[in-house]
Amino acid sequence: GAGVSQSPRYKVAKRGQDVALRCDPISGHVSLFWYQQALGQGPEFLTYFQNEAQLDKSGLPSDRFFAERPEGSVSTLKIQRTQQEDSAVYLCASSLSGRTDHEKLFFGSGTQLSVL
């Protein structure tokens, strides 16, 4: 497909469980972003990659959150020891270069994480 693909679409985890969320950006897109969207809220920035380099992780809520993009394409967001407050939709977005202010972000449909 031509768009940003995220998997799984839905994830239910028991509190304390580790989860891994996958993002396949548009082929050739240099920049990749992770956002967290709580119910009824706008997306909140988590982290940003340019190729394989993680340039900003200031939005990660705690050290239980970890993201990687080892080969500059697919990215994984990992959450360790999940807590109920981690329940949200996790959105991945990519853009061609990330170098221009008005560059369009392309979003995936997100992974809805529910922690019980």
Add this chain to the structure above:
Amino acid sequence: QKEVEQDPGPLSVPEGAIVSLNCTYSNSAFQYFMWYRQYSRKGPELLMYTYSSGNKEDGRFTAQVDKSSKYISLFIRDSQPSDSATYLCATKGTGGFKTIFGAGTRLFVKA
């Protein structure tokens, strides 16, 4: 105070109405402003962007920025049921790469 403030609604209008969606922002250094549309269980998609102050029109949509009052607006003319979605205003942070979103306004257009 959040960097971008937006009334979450919901806003319900009859088909054919003119819709006005609004946001305020806090940092006068912000230059680029965007409107994203998000359908239920989908990711946001870019509708329009504007730079600095002024208007930009695209079909039934008009985006307006007033930097003096730090106010951004989206107008939808001849609204359609297919316009029912959440509309997110957004801006680029001063770092240039991070997009900052408002909370989103849920819009319902009734046939």
